[in-house]
Amino acid sequence: MTAALVLASSSAKSTRQLAAVLAAVCRPGDVLLLSGDLGAGKTAFAQGFGRALGIEEPITSPTFTLVRQYEVVGGPEGIRTLLHADVYRLDHTAEIADLGLGQLVEDGGVALVEWGDAAEPVLGDGALSLWLVADPNDDDRRMITVAADGPAWADRWSALAVALEPWSMGK
Ligand SMILES: Nc1ncnc2c1ncn2[C@@H]1O[C@H](COP(=O)(O)OP(=O)(O)O)[C@@H](O)[C@H]1O
Numbered sequence: 001m002t003a004a005l006v007l008a009s010s011s012a013k014s015t016r017q018l019a020a021v022l023a024a025v026c027r028p029g030d031v032l033l034l035s036g037d038l039g040a041g042k043t044a045f046a047q048g049f050g051r052a053l054g055i056e057e058p059i060t061s062p063t064f065t066l067v068r069q070y071e072v073v074g075g076p077e078g079i080r081t082l083l084h085a086d087v088y089r090l091d092h093t094a095e096i097a098d099l100g101l102g103q104l105v106e107d108g109g110v111a112l113v114e115w116g117d118a119a120e121p122v123l124g125d126g127a128l129s130l131w132l133v134a135d136p137n138d139d140d141r142r143m144i145t146v147a148a149d150g151p152a153w154a155d156r157w158s159a160l161a162v163a164l165e166p167w168s169m170g171k
């Protein structure tokens, strides 16, 4: 199954709220790949996602640390850690594999991977992919495409489509 939703966000706040909707349906082991140019809003998405999981620490770009870990208390059942990675500096999929995100999420984690398109070959199986694209005519607007491939999201997909309806293109 490959399913996709094409969404529009009109502000950074709206992108954070959209991320919160996704956080609410996440399960331990989920990997979300965030793709889009510098400034597209990948970190803004991560901030809304983390806040929705009850993380109070500021979530900043993990560029120099590669992977940041945040403890989750009171998130959706079984989620104990949020992993926030930025793989921009990694040239090879082998280096991305070395981060061990696949193993880390197995222990009650959910991972957000910025520049996730580079990680697709190693982490793509069952991941949710998001592409954020700026609007050349409106500084605050982003087109956000959400796509799932494989069974991990199939049983959540219709609920997700309903929950994301407010961002549906054309609204
Ligand atoms: N609709 C929007 N969604 C996300 N960010 C937006 C939006 N509109 C404006 N912005 C701004 O764009 C910038 C996105 O930066 P950031 O999230 O760090 O991008 P990235 O991590 O993709 O490089 C922020 O300054 C944010 O306030």
Ligand SMILES: [Mg+2]
Pocket: 042, 043, 061, 114
């Ligand atoms: Mg970023």
